[in-house]
Amino acid sequence: MRALAVVIALACFALAVLYWNGALQLAVSHPGPHHTHAIVLAIVGVLALVWLRFQSGVSSR
């Protein structure tokens, strides 16, 4: 599951960059850069890293 979290995070960050630059035009309503798509994908990427942290079992106790 940790590997899956890393893959999801990397995929989301890569897609976010592509949408931000306008290089990816999948599921969009108009051509050009899609910053909203990029922001949402970046947030999901960060959440995947949070998931990874929880799985690593770090605890203060």
Add this chain to the structure above:
Amino acid sequence: MTFLQAMLLAILQGVSELFPVSSLGHTVLLPALLGWRIQRSDPTFLAFVVALHFGTALALLVFYRHDWMRIVFGLARSLVRGRVEDADARLGWLLVAGTVPLALAGVFLEGPVRSLFGSPALVAAFLVVNALVMFAGERLKRASALATARPLAKLPFRNGALIGASQALALLPGISRSGASIVAGLLSDMTHDDAARFSFLLATPAIFAASVLEFPRLLAPAAHAVLLESLLGGILAGLTAYASVAFLTRYFHTNDLRPFGWYCLTFGTVCFTLAIMKVIT
């Protein structure tokens, strides 16, 4: 759009965003019934809608301010410690799990879906479907009524994500976001009370994020033409949303979704009939 129409739309938005009757469906059907000629893609109208959503989101934040304070601190604690140790943190991550599917669906599917389903006849048909979903949810809930109700604090993350994903059905105008998520909550063995609370908490980041992402529309030159309407409309939508959530949280202590189902069935059927008779277009 006249000033009076703007204020009526603000009240309609504030009420129907939280009642399980589809705000989007009503903002398509009521103007059509009343013969209002509103250009929904006009930049001034879009700016006005952003203001209404902003007001609604603020009302929800204010209503659940104590919950959100606990949830934010719980999330922060769990991030620092690297594990979910308390009910507030768990509720926070449940809300995150529920918000991600809706955010992805909203960003990637909203444009294509909305362009396909804009006519009053289809919206009215989806309002009838919304009623049937609520009736089915109540029937299934009653069938499993002997099972122990699952408290919100013990909801599995998978179910939280599924409840969040169910909100994506509301991209179809006529399907209610809160209706779909409350039904999904009931099917996850939650009580009406908890399902409604989780639905309203889920609505807050969804509406707020949508408002923030669309906020530049309010600063566009076209928005200056509707500045007063946007400001007063936002306040009015916020006040009515606050009153609605206050009413609904009490309502779901002892009541269920069926009255809203009957309303959607009746209103949807009438509007569908009028639409296919070309009385409304």
